[in-house]
Amino acid sequence: MELAFLVTLLAAGIRSGTAILFATIGEIFAERSGVLNLGIEGMMLMGAVSAYGVAFATGNPWLGLGVAMAVGGLMALLHGMVTISLRADQVVSGLALTFLGSGLSAVLGAPLVEVRNAPRLPVFPIPVLADLPILGPIFFNHNVIVYLGLVMAPLAWWYIHRTRPGMELRAIGEYPAAADVLGINVNRQRYAYVVFGGVMAGLGGAALSLAITPLWIEDMTAGQGWIAVGLVIFASWDPLRAALGSYLFGAIRRLPLDSQNLPFFLAYPQLGYFMNMLPYLFVILLMLISARSEMRRRIGAPAALGQPYVREERGV
Amino acid sequence: MLGKPCSLTPLLPQCTVGFDLAIPTLLLTQIMTTSSYAVEMRGITKRFPGVLANDRIDFQVRKGEIHALLGENGAGKSTLMNILSGLYRPDEGEIAIHGQVVEFHSPRDAIRHGVGMVHQHFMLTPSQSVAENVFLGAREIGFVLNPQRMAAEVRRIAEQYRLPVDPNAKIWQLSVGEQQRVEIIKILYRGAEILILDEPTAVLTPQEAENLFVTLRSMAADNKTIIFISHKLEEVLSIADRITVLRSGRVAATLSAQSVTKTELANLMVGRQVLFQLEKPPVQRGEVRLRLDRVCALDDKLLPALREVSLTVHSGEIVGVAGVAGNGQRELAEVICGLRPLTSGTIEVAGERMAHLTARRMIDVGVAYVPEDRNTTGSAPNLSVAENLILKSYRKTEMGAGPFLDLAAVERTATSLVKTFNILTPSIKTPVRKLSGGNLQKVILAREISGQPQVLIAASPTRGLDIGATESVRSLLLQERSQGAAILLISEDLDEIFAISDRIVVLYEGRIMGEFETADAELTEVGLLMAGGRAPSASPGT
Amino acid sequence: MASQTTTLPQQRRMGVRIERRLEQPLWLRIATPFILIAAALLIGALLLGLVGANPWVVYNKMASIAFGSAHGWSDTTIKATPLILAGLGVSIAFRMRLWNIGAEGQLFIGAWVATGFALFWLPRDTPQALLLTVMAVGGFIGGALWAFVPGVLKARLNINEIITSLMLTYVAILWNNYWVYGPWSDRGFGLTPQFPRNAWLPRFTDYSSDFPFLRGITAHAGIFLALAVAVLLWFVWKRTKWGYEVKVIGDNPRAGQYAGMRLARKIIIVMLLSGGLAGLAGMAEVSGVVHRLQERFSPGYGFTAIIVAWLAKLNPLAIVPVAYLFGGLLVGSDAIQPAGIAKMLQGVVLFVVVGGELLLQYRIKVGRSASS
Structure with a gap:
């Protein structure tokens, strides 16, 4: 009984944490390049609504996925223009992006709220592996997009730490001038990674509306975009830790849903409100943990995070 | 060689106090012309908002020489070298490398022509390794990193030029002297024939500086061209073959290091007599x-x-x-x-x-x-001169009773300090970020000293x-x-x-x-x- | 001679040259807000057109509903009141570059505490003046405590206050839901019973027996409180040592530390005040308008307050007209379908202002520019 519950919870956690994982990985790249994008929530919502709308209109969820990624990328491009080229405050621009995204998605999504049967991304149990006891249901019996997340995290880690562009990415977020003198176009790369971050946030939104939830409801992300920002800090800008955080978050988010049929909770239905607070409190807890470990391991944010890069400024 | 017979003409009006000694030596070096210039910069002008950093500068460096670029802070040395290394682009003028006119759009263009610069503030990312820093931006290493091969290559250059450093160490673990070596290796790896060093000894002990000089001399003997930016007269005289002095964005003179004295150089640099000894009364030690x-x-x-x-x-x-x-x-x-x-x-x-x-x-x-x-500790850059002047005294009752701030008292205090300490500012309401370094320092000193x-x-x-x-x-x-x-x-x-x-x-x-x-x-x-x-x-x- | 095009590298190929103006000409400084508002309306119109609405009709309708009549102004005042209070709260924190974006949650907690006093924790016959005072102070303290958590985490452990204040907003909303559906619920609906009359803030319409023209003007005394706080805050920034300290720390925390200012303490106090004002906004809303606590009683005042504060450049006196503008936007868009339009326009306005203001600091020159 308890084991079954745990397996269900973990499987659901991996499924449910996938959307936030994409968003978190995207934000890791943007922040590693030196640009903080607080607009994830808005980009995820726009991704979710456009994916759902396109899937419903065309009958093709894959097309929806593609459009969601493009929409996320375009919104991030806007953020890039305002913060990289115009050098506006990254915090405020990101906030504006979130407002824009949540408002626009509500407007666009109003007719979609009634729609319940848009096509979804398929579930694909991996042959043989899916039948393994315990591991099978947790890892190998999922929606296709969940596998994408499972692959994406190590791939992102490998890219950052083991490839030449990854090396350049680390440099432009830490000391852009040093990269610039060696012929790396700092602002062009920043644009690329910010847009990539947006594409991933759009993908995350699409994962919600096409696979995880799968529906369109106004403000359906319920703060997941913000949680992604928190997870980036917890993850110390490392995609593997981001995966850990995302799946943990997913499990905690699922806890009230999966446990509501346990006899204990049937007796106290009001507990649901408090169970629903857990994911948010969990993020604060993660921030506490990372504040401590940050001091211990002396790992901080990319040094140039939040600062626009300008070459032709008067030196000393 | 050049269109102009001699770059003396723009110089003459500047010949003011204590300058007469320098002219004969000047003429001598200017008349000597050599065919093999590694670098020729002609008529370089560079403006920054509100500042003319370089004003029609002509600058030549011979192949294989150590050429010092001497000048006060703000004379335009770093700007000129940032132009030569492709970081800035000149508003006017042209550059020739080994006689060939070039146009640099970026440092990458410059390094392609063999020009590399070691900046005063090292361009190294502290959390990355020596090898990663050396290979940053090098596309030829392929997509996937090969740490062993990278380390081996760094080691090879390090041995060839006697610049010992551990390729796998992280930059933050290195001493300043070692970091400087990494910078030099970085540009050598890129095939630099012309090395620019911006105030390289500022961060070194005298012994480390001596080691650096040995390295530089052996590189010059190896037919590499070295441009050495400095404002220290002694070291310029000891290391350089020739010296170009910049003053307020213009060339004051180019001379041979053998034929010039420290005093002459100082006068060229400042344009007036320099006091080397401040008047310092004997110490009166108290408690x-x-x-x-x-x-x-x-x-x-x-x-x-x-x-x-x-x-x-x-x-x-x-x-x-x-x-x-x-x-x-x-x-x-x-x-x-x-x-x-x-x-x-x-x-x-x-x-x-x-x-x-x-x-x-x-x-x-x-x-x-x-x-x-x-800028980062001593002042709040966007606050006014007055607000910065009361940073230490605002709590006192003279600045207002209890929780209140007496704006009239603030203004009085600020006005009197600006006057006493001769701070040049448009008004006491000007944000201090608009002040020059010297005036900002006076604001800080005025504030600190006025508290007795x-x-x-x-x-x-x-x-x-x-x-x-x-x-x-x-x-x-x-x-x-x-x-x-x-x-x-x-x-x-x-x-x-x-x-x-x-x-x-x-x-x-x-x-x-x-x-x-x-x-x-x-x-x-x-x-x-x-x-x-x-x-x-x-x-x-x- | 090489041709000279001094460009930033990424603009090189286009031959576009962007340079920063050293000083903005006076006309530009005066024109800036107008240009920005026009640009925001234009972009908003484009978006409205894209989603299939007629922008002209929408704008017209919104403006006439919000500002076209005394009742319109009354409704706009009702919306502007919490926006001013919460906006002032947010601006206090932003002045010190503390990004308290959890005003919405602080507002909910303030409303919750005020409700507790109005309905449950004090005797029914408590005199109105006393009851309202206790509700206001309680609301303030509630909001302040909710902001205290991010404040203390920031001050002691340097934990990002953006995330924590926002996470606590979600917690606050769930907390509110628990009470309005659970212990305080009126027959299981998502709301509490109505407050007794002595827990209502006085409204203009309450005096209509003496002044008939006030009939139906439901704006409440909260607006005077909001205006008073705005003036007080203006004075604090201009004329007190505390205001000076916040200004220094906001510009350069290290300089503040160096000058002997107690940074951690200041962070906590600033967050307390910031959250307190948001809590006060919540109290004013339940006591002046809704007269009960209910699910989603705020249409995102705490978030809009962020935009208000930023657009007003954190100037307390400028917050008042900006809050009225956004109050009007909320009132106007209430009558417009679909419901997200107000939020969307807020995003557009903020974006245009953030980017546009900087854009106007540049001169853009197209084509190859020779050295001139």
Whole structure:
């Protein structure tokens, strides 16, 4: 009984944490390049609504996925223009992006709220592996997009730490001038990674509306975009830790849903409100943990995070 | 060779006081022309908003020579070299490398033509390894990194040019001297034939600097061309074959190092006679104002930064703290000012032992602090001159009763300080970020000195200032000394320490290595202690 | 001679040259807000057109509903009141570059505490003046405590206050839901019973027996409170040492520390005040308008307050007209379908202002520019 519950919870956690994982990985790249994008929530919502709308209109969820990624990328491009080229405050621009995204998605999504049967991304149990006891249901019996997340995290880690562009990415977020003198176009790369971050946030939104939830409801992300920002800090800008955080978050988010049929909770239905607070409190807890470990391991944010890069400024 | 017969013409109007000596030597070198210039810059002009940094500069460097570019801070040396290295683009003028006219759009273009620059602030990413820094931006290494091959290549260059460094070490683990070697390896790897070094000795001990000179000479012998930016006359004379002096964005002269004296160079550089000795009355030591007893403290990474530091400063004397950057100077200043906690030891101010050290308490007992970073610690850049001038005194009742701020009193105070300290500013409402470095430093000094401090901590108070501003800052410090303040001067500039302190202590890795009366101190001995060494051959930091 | 095009590298190929103006000409400084508002309306119109609405009709309708009549102004005042209070709260924190974006949650907690006093924790016959005072102080303290958590985490452990204040907003909303559906619920609906009359803030319409023209003007006394706080805050920034300290720390925290200012303490106090004002906004809303606590009683005042504060450049007196503008936007868009339009326009306005203001600081020159 308890084991079954745990397996269900973990499987659901991996499924449910996938959307936030994409968003978190995207934000890791943007922040590693030196640009903080607080607009994830808005980009995820726009991704979710456009994916759902396109899937419903065309009958093709894959097309929806593609459009969601493009929409996320375009919104991030806007953020890039305002913060990289115009050098506006990254915090405020990101906030504006979130407002824009949540408002626009509500407007666009109003007719979609009634729609319940848009096509979804398929579930694909991996042959043989899916039948393994315990591991099978947790890892190998999922929606296709969940596998994408499972692959994406190590791939992102490998890219950052083991490839030449990854090396350049680390440099432009830490000391852009040093990269610039060696012929790396700092602002062009920043644009690329910010847009990539947006594409991933759009993908995350699409994962919600096409696979995880799968529906369109106004403000359906319920703060997941913000949680992604928190997870980036917890993850110390490392995609593997981001995966850990995302799946943990997913499990905690699922806890009230999966446990509501346990006899204990049937007796106290009001507990649901408090169970629903857990994911948010969990993020604060993660921030506490990372504040401590940050001091211990002396790992901080990319040094140039939040600062626009300008070459032709008067030196000393 | 050039269109103009000789670049003397624009120079003549500047020939003012004490200049007559230089002209004959000038003529001599200008007439000699050689065919093999590695670098020719012609008519280079560069404007920044509100500043003409380079004004029609002509500059030639011969192949295989060590050519010094000499000038005060703000003379336009770094700008000119940033243009040559492709970082800035000139508004006017052209550049020829080995006789071929080129146009650099980026540092990558410059390095493709064999021009590489070692910047004053090292362009290294601290969290990455030496090899990663060397190969940053190098596309030829392929998509996937191969750490072994990268390390081997770094090792090869390091051995060829005798620049020992561990390729796998992270930059933050290296000493400043080693970081400089990484910078040199970086541009050598890219095939640099022309190396530009921007104030390379500013961060080195005299011994490290000597090592660098040996390396540079052997590279020059290897037919590499070296441009050496400096404002230090002695080292320019000892290392350079030829010297170009810049003054206010123009070429003052180009001369051979053999045929010029220090005084002539100084006059060319400043355009007037320079006082090398400030008037310094004999020391009148009073009671002990500041006493540190076995003080220990940690740095930002929570590693030990000060180890049992004990020192005293008397009223009426200046104690100089000599040392290479990063040996605990910042922590020392911050500990005394209550900005950094002690882990053990005690501090006494005017005989009173300070029980709990907070910044506010130390200000109240009369410890003033001129921090080394004027912009990031010493001032609030977007606030006005007036608001910055009251930063230490706003709590006093003169500035308003209780919780209120008396704007009229603020204005009065600010106006009078601006006048007394001769601060050049459009108005007291101007944000201090618009002031020049020298004027900002005067704002800070005015504020700190006007509180009539018991103890004054001055950290690199003249860094980045031109000679005029340097002189006025130093004479202000001497004036405070005559008023009986106890002054702790923390500086990486040994000349400064020798010029105005009465006693010298040497700080190395957070330890006091020795203490001298300035009159008895030997430059070489102090330099040796700064490197942590006792034996003369000890190579520092490795 | 090589041709000279001094460009930033990424603009090189287009031959576009962007340079920063050293000084903005006076006309530009005066024109800036108008240009920006026009640009925001234009972009908003484009978006409205894209989603199939007629922008002209929408704008017209919104403007006439919000500002076209005394009742319109009354409704706009009702919306502007919490926006001013919460906006002032947010601006206090932003002045010190503390990004308290959890005003919405602080507002909910303030409303919750005020409700507790109005309905449950004090005797029914408590005199109105006393009851309202207790509700206001309680609301303030509630909001302040909710902001205290991010404040203390920031001050002691340097934990990002953006995330924590926002996470606590979600917690606050769930907390509110628990009470309005659970212990305080009126027959299981998502709301509490109505407050007794002595827990209502006085409204203009309450005096209509003496002044008939006030009939139906439901704006409440909260607006005077909001205006008073705005003036008080203006004075604090201009004329007190505390205001000076916040200004210094906001510009350069290290300089503040160096000047002996107690940073951690200041962070906590600033967050307390910031959250307190948001809590006060919540109290004013439940006591002046809704007269009960209910699910989603705030249409995102705490978030809109962020935009208000930023657009007003954190100037307390400028917050008042800006809050009225956004109050009007909320009132106007209430009558417009679909419901997200107000939020969307807020995003557009903020974006245009953030980017546009900087854009106007540049001169753009197209084509190859020779050295002139």
